[in-house]
Amino acid sequence: MAERPYIVGNWKMHGTRAMLAEARAIDRAAERLIKVEVALAPPFTLIHATRKEATLIGVGAQDCHPADGGAHTGDVSAAMLKDAGAGFVILGHSERRADHGEKDADVRAKADSAIAAGLNVIACVGETEEQRDAGKAESVVAKQLKGSLPEGEGVAAKVTVAYEPVWAIGTGRTPTVEDVGAMHCSIRKVLNEFYGEEAGATIRILYGGSVKPDNAAELLAADEVGGALVGGASLTADSFLGIVVAAAETPEN
Numbered sequence: 647m648a649e650r651p652y653i654v655g656n657w658k659m660h661g662t663r664a665m666l667a668e669a670r671a672i673d674r675a676a677e678r679l680i681k682v683e684v685a686l687a688p689p690f691t692l693i694h695a696t697r698k699e700a701t702l703i704g705v706g707a708q709d710c711h712p713a714d715g716g717a718h719t720g721d722v723s724a725a726m727l728k729d730a731g732a733g734f735v736i737l738g739h740s741e742r743r744a745d746h747g748e749k750d751a752d753v754r755a756k757a758d759s760a761i762a763a764g765l766n767v768i769a770c771v772g773e774t775e776e777q778r779d780a781g782k783a784e785s786v787v788a789k790q791l792k793g794s795l796p797e798g799e800g801v802a803a804k805v806t807v808a809y810e811p812v813w814a815i816g817t818g819r820t821p822t823v824e825d826v827g828a829m830h831c832s833i834r835k836v837l838n839e840f841y842g843e844e845a846g847a848t849i850r851i852l853y854g855g856s857v858k859p860d861n862a863a864e865l866l867a868a869d870e871v872g873g874a875l876v877g878g879a880s881l882t883a884d885s886f887l888g889i890v891v892a893a894a895e896t897p898e899n
């Protein structure tokens with residue numbers, strides 16, 4: 647894979663303005679770590695301020711509404727995110743699927759809206775522990791991809807996929823490197839079928855779920871892993887930069 651590894655911090659529902667110091671420190675270090683593409687997805691309330699504090703790294707959001715605007719109290723449109731300084735949006739995270747009942751079709755509608763507004767999309771997929779134990783992990787993920795990825799000419803260039811096994815999020819447990827590689831190869835096959843081989847091959851597939859500085863190197867070296875989507879370990883510059891450094895040192899895969 648020719649592209650730089652992509653390391654994205656998902657701050658979830660964490661962070662007040664005090665966290666901007668972390669964003670600044672991450673941004674400053676990113677200047678030296680040019681072999682890695684670094685981004686943060688803070689909560690909505692910090693997007694604009696993060697964009698102003700951190701000028702080198704990518705800044706994105708964690709969700710958007712599928713409509714352009716209108717009577718949707720409490721929601722935020724893709725165009726508003728763009729206006730606030732976001733360059734991308736994470737969609738279909740398992741916490742949104744669980745907390746808000748988001749279905750694949752909702753994720754696709756949001757992705758269409760985000761791309762129309764000029765944002766890139768990180769589309770999240772992943773199986774539950776029960777599904778993995780039943781031997782259905784790859785088929786569940788393939789179905790999520792086919793149902794939630796945006797379609798259309800030129801769209802693949804705007805898409806990143808994040809594989810996040812639900813049982814590995816925030817638990818300290820991770821799949822084996824072999825399992826990550828097998829799943830990422832299976833995702834690559836689906837992407838090649840869905841977008842055509844040329845476009846499908848360019849999409850980065852991130853791994854997410856309990857990525858820490860001490861396990862990042864081996865997870866990032868797994869087959870077809872193009873980076874990481876990091877939750878807990880992205881909340882301090884120290885631990886997040888530990889992962890970014892591991893990515894900078896990982897040979898291309």
Ligand SMILES: O=C(CO)COP(=O)(O)O
Pocket residue numbers: 656739810814815816817818854855856857875876877878879
């Ligand atoms: O959900 C995640 C990132 O989107 C992963 O979270 P943790 O890194 O805290 O397991």
